[in-house]
Amino acid sequence: MKSASKFEKVAARCWNLLNEGKPFTPIFVFGTFVLFHAAVLGSVEGILDLLGAFLYVIPLLILFFIYDFPLLLRNYLWIPFVVFLIVFKEVNIGLLLFSAALYFFFTVFFWGTLYYHLRIGTSWLNFTRFWKLVLKNSDSTSGNAQEQLPKFLLVLSIWEMVFKTHRAGQEIELLSLVLFYVFILVFAYILHRNLFDWRPKIYNSYTKNNFPQPNEALSNKVVVIVVDGMRKERFYEAETPFMDSLKQNGTEYTNMETVYPARTVVCFSSMFTGTYPFEHGMTSNMVWKLGIKVESIFDSLRKVGKKGRLLGIAHLVDSMGSDVETVTAVMHNDKADPNIMQRAKKIMKEQDPDLFIVQMIATDQTGHSRGVLYDEYLQKIHEADVLIEDFISWLEKEGKMENTTLFICADHGQADGIGGHGHLDEGERFVPFIVHGPNIEKGKKVEEKHSLVSLAPTLSYLLGAPFPSHSRGKVLLDAIIKKKED
Incomplete structure (x- = not known):
């Protein structure tokens, strides 16, 4: 049996950017938003508006990188999204449907079918089972649909709101956004401090x-x-x-x-x-x-x-x-x-x-x-x-x-x-x-x-x-x- 090549070692590290949940969220959000608004990439002004609006969601991406919302905690991720809809009343249904479709294409067909077929010989029909597995999955990878969906739907909605406001030449409700982020931070901290209690106890001495x-x-x-x-x-x-x-x-x-x-x-x-x-x-x-x-x-x-x-x-x-x-x-x-x-x-x-x-x-x-x-x-x-x-x-x-x-x-x-x-x-x-x-x-x-x-x-x-x-x-x-x- 041959050893892993240098290419395979590098490829494994690159794949982990998409496989591990924490780096996947910002990568997926960025790629999805750029694809959805590809038309604006034809001008420098459009690119600057897109990137300028992205700066406003970086704090939220950092917060989601710090906090996993594992297992039962992921059920609470829908609360910030609902609060956003109530407070800001901004939603682009087309963007959200596009992102959900792209996510399930990536997990079910690219990962669960094409990737596994090329790597370990799984059947081309593996998608017929893999979609069910993604919906049930609870681990810390990108295939955890119940954790990833509310995260990227919220980030994309805020990015779209800011981007739309920029393009219309209007002022961003910065204070409201900052207070909303503070709410999510406090919310995440309280949940993790009080409900994230199933990690194994460690041995304190050597x-x-x-x-x-x-x-x-x-x-x-x-x-x-x-x-x-x-x-x-x-x-x-x-x-x-x-x-x-x-x-x-x-x-x-x-x-x-x-x-x-x-x-x-x-x-x-x-x-x-x-x-x-x-x-x-x-x-x-x-x-x-x-x-x-x-x-x-x-x-x-x-x-x-x-x-x-x-x-x-x-x-x-x-x-x-x-x-x-x-x-x-x-x-x-x-x-x-x-x-x-x-x-x-x-x-x-x-x-x-x-x-x-x-x-x-x-x-x-x-x-x-x-x-x-x-x-x-x-x-x-x-x-x-x-x-x-x-x-x-x-x-x-x-x-x-x-x-x-x-x-x-x-x-x-x-x-x-x-x-x-x-x-x-x-x-x-x-x-x-x-x-x-x-x-x-x-x-x-x-x-x-x-x-x-x-x-x-x-x-x-x-x-x-x-x-x-x-x-x-x-x-x-x-x-x-x-x-x-x-």
């Missing part, structure tokens, strides 16, 4: 303050297989005989919680630094500055002369840099995971890392393109189970499992709709998490709530490396036999 630094390795190797986007209850419903056997002969954490926002780059960064977005710097899949701000497990391993590798898709490079071996994500989804696991065998054979992390992507991609409540999603989880069994059997034949600890987990779950994840809707928060190996308790279930930030310090503990500098997670001692025998 791992090194609660656990002694490891001084010897318990495992020769650790293998972590992350089935990206594997929703926990759907995992339980899928046919997974191999992973079921790992649960029976290892330790399962039944309440392993991901981080907020539950986006892939954020989750991987948290899992392998042991800390949270406010500290490692990755706050979405849209990375404004490359590289985490803190030490990762890979840095910790280098301090004791050991090597770790992460095999994953292009955008993980934005976070983990050269510690990532990339795979291309541009191939039919039925071929993605088999090719990834073939590449995994090649890396293990040629590089033989002490820590090897593999990201399997087909389950997540099926959830996004076809939804998580359909049989295709269960089939992809089953296929992942078969591939994991084949990989572990190969490792055993190669003599690489004699004192190896195996972790099987997901980075996040997936919600209804387009397999969304980010805001921690139902299906996203808790993930499958299995530990297996000679030093691991057999047939144990840990029901206490834990966080995925505990993965990095636990890897350090098993491999005899210092904890990453800003690790806050707990060492998962419940699963480890040796610690109980001390």
